[in-house]
Amino acid sequence: MVLGNVGTAAHAQSSVTLYGIVDSAILYTSKTLDLANGQNAGHQFSLITGGQAPSLFGLKGEEDLGGGMKAIFELESGIDLSTGGLTDSNGNFFGRQAWVGLTGSFGTAKAGVQYSPFVLSLIATDPRSVSYFGSGVPLYISNVFVTGIFNSNAISYTSPTIAGLQGSAMLALGGTAGDFQAGRQYSASLNYTLGQFKISAAMYSGNSGGTAATTPVPSTVAFSGRTVGASYRFGDLTMKALFVNFKTAGSFDNRIYGGGLNYRVTPAVDIDAGVWYTSDGNDTSNHSIMAATGLTYSLSKATAIYGQLGYVYNHGLMNTGLSTNGALFGVAGSTVGVAAGIRHSF
Template sequence: MNSHRRIAGAVVLCTSLAGVGTAAHAQGSVTLYGIVDSGILYTSKTLNPATGQNAGHQLSVITGGLSPSVFGLKGTEDLGGGFHAIFNLESGINLANGGVADSNGNFFGRQAWVGLTSDMGTVKAGLQYSPFALSLIASDPRNVSFFGSGVPIYIGGVFVTGIFNSNAISYSSPTIAGLQGSAMLALGGTAGDFQAGRQYSARLSYKLGQLVIDAAMYSGNPGGTAASTPTPSTVAFSGRTIGASYRFDSLTVRLLFVNYKIAGSFDNRVYGGGFSYEVTPTVNVDAGVWATSDGNDTSNHSIMAATGLTYSLSKSTACYGQFGFVNNHGAMNTGLSTNGALMGVRGSTLGADVGIRHLF
């Protein structure tokens, strides 16, 4: 009799534990996600890094023609009381050779942070995007395409500084009456030298109906532990931006101004504008123009224009084609493509890319 009771008790206990395990699992989740994007790039001129002169036209396979190729893990856990623990790990991938790309050169060099979120806002700690970079992403006329947009202008000037910020702590407020703010402080990580590698950034965005206005600033020092990343991520520069977008049904129009200033080097003022139009649910066309001028020497200036068409084969897969033009004067070296043609040469360059992108 006692043995039967012990067996029955064990069954009840195991069933209860299984239920607890199921309930705990239901409160949290981890998602694997990514983008795989590859294309063929053509430019009529190509920079020779050794001489700074034109090396001729190129035709090459590139990774990330429209957007970066990445994979990542993100997760959340319900802690109760309206609080959730969150995390994100993200790596860039070079589809052309299987290496690391479009990051600071480390394996999880795009994002590696953990945080808490609630109705009072979100706090994150670790490698993360700055509010300045997020503001530029929201305001770019061509949705931050890696070809013919503000992306090659930014990275061609200061590499990934301000995009992937190591040793960072950030806070984003909830949206109140259409207004949201965020701030970030990245500590340099060098003992005895608080200013080495120190970076800070702030952003304020306002939404009223279909109108969005976004402004942000960034300031960073060289040095610190992040200076050892394979891709420079602590170039000393300050940045300021303000942008606006308005959506008319299937048409979105965007305007922005950005200032990238490096002491003793350049003071680039970038004026951009463009549109994105959903022709059908599967076809999207866009176009943009960017004029860049060096405030320290106005003989250094460039103008870039680009347009693109994206055709969605499914919710996850799309083919694209893009065409662009850039004209550089003086010492300006604006390139057409983040991957494959980051730096340009003096005079006019034509370029195009076609490719395919899949989301998972």
Template sequence: MTSIHPRTRIAVFIGLLLGILGMTAHAQSSVTLYGILDTGLLYTSRTLDPVTGQNAGHQFSFISGGFGPSLFGLRGTEDLGGGVQAIFALESGIDMANGGFNDSNGNLFGRQAWVGVAGGFGTVKAGLQYSPFALSIIGTDPRNTSSFGSGVPLYIGNVFVTGVFNPNAISYTSPTIAGFQGSALFALGGTPGNFQAGRQYSASLDYHAGPFAVSAAMYSGNAGGTATTTPIPSTVEFSGRTIGASYQAGDLTVKVNYVNYKVAGSFDNRVYGAGASYFVTPATNVNAGVWYTSDGNDTSNHSLMAAAGLTYNLSKATLLYGQVGFVNNHGKMDTGLSLHGALFGVQGSTVGADVGIRHTF
């Protein structure tokens, strides 16, 4: 019998899956294929040598996801009656440079893979999903979670994708009541005989009142568990706390947030961020933000990062972007400017920039 290469099997599986779901979407109008394609060019004046820990010189490189993640996904709903729906999502990160996996935990559907129900009682999901802690940070990030010069390289540089892509998870999100909405998640480690290995839990509370919004959240997770088999670390043992707020006045949005990453047996980073975004025209946006990070265990370890960006929408689906940034590291701090190509930085000052194109479908 002729053997089939595993990658060929995956390709055949995806083709069959998309074909079947495409027919389902046509018949029921309940399944949607969506995606984001983002490519860019990155420059940094200094680059970390992972072997020596020293400056390897400047770089100029092609990157996937210069502004945000490249991905594709499937989401769907089914009306169960009585105002209740069955819902699901499957989402995969894409490396636009080589067609591989990226911006995920390294698996095929390593960003989201969950099924649930939603109604007047709220929403319940089961499977791989975002934690309330990560969603709170996303909602209050001063530069709207750009992959360059924002809270994103700070988050991933601290704990990789732990708390972002949570496996074995069950979550509940309440309906909004008097402006308040709560969410909680519990993830099982999956190791027989060791309930604590890989166990994760998170909760958040959001409040919205007209143009003003505030969000607070916590996270606690243990090392180990079955998630340790994912290609990208997703069970770094740490506890996290965050609180942030945003205010929108016409075309101007201002955001501030605070995030604490306390990693077991290591650093206790406190990150303070603030920034603003302004639509000069309906198609043109300018934004800027600044982040100060200090290690609570040793305040000689600290960094300052600042970044600004400009986006221009060629259409509703396609935009061009350009971003510039600066970071200064002291002590053992290794803050980097970009999630891709410059996740960790060197001591002293580094400047960088990226330009690219982003298309959504």
């Protein structure tokens, strides 16, 4: 939806677009973690927001500055459809994205709350297209919450694509006077595309503290991350595989291996499947395996219904959950989950 289009000079045209996603689902899990004692609280039926995609709304815009250069901005907020509150963000109103920048033949530079190159690499190579159920999303958030996803005080640069190569770098300043290291975060990625083949490698390093430590959802967990992933599209079939390492200071060293595929059966029907194996590098007796599959049926270009089935097995101290919303952490042994919902985009 374009809210406005104003031309004040030959090269000064601007536009602002309102966009969003509303997604809600019924979630069932055969086991549920009791956060009070860490034990199994039994099966659950619940209404959740963001069963497949986060519910959100945002504003984005651009102004033509001439010479191929544009000023750009984006403001984005997460919405909890079950309560009307904020969720799937750092807990602030525009806690998903809030940045302004410039883009042109030189590349793109942005300043403000934004995704890190590390997270963008994971999004590009996730076997189930970062569904909020049974994908790399609950694995990521259960490891480091939203650190690296919604980066406050961040400055980034993404190069133009040259001979298939594109690089990106980000530095998030901690904001604490006299202590440059508190809350400091940095990330970089390198992507290569050749026809239908893509490969992406990225890193992340962050410290705790800083002004962003006051966000309602933890966004400055001290950790280092590494990932490499690839995808290949052959007609209506897309295959993806990746490796991710989350190493948290003084705690776990989780190594995740994932793979899966997506197949467009018809223009309206899409199916996918993926599997992830997680092992704690500090103690390999702590490990889990998660597998999930889903079917999406598009009722129109904007509206779709979907069903997802997932399974997770946790061994040792591993607590992998099936759903970002409603079942982020799991219990020992086997758990089966189902999510069925509707998604509308505008």
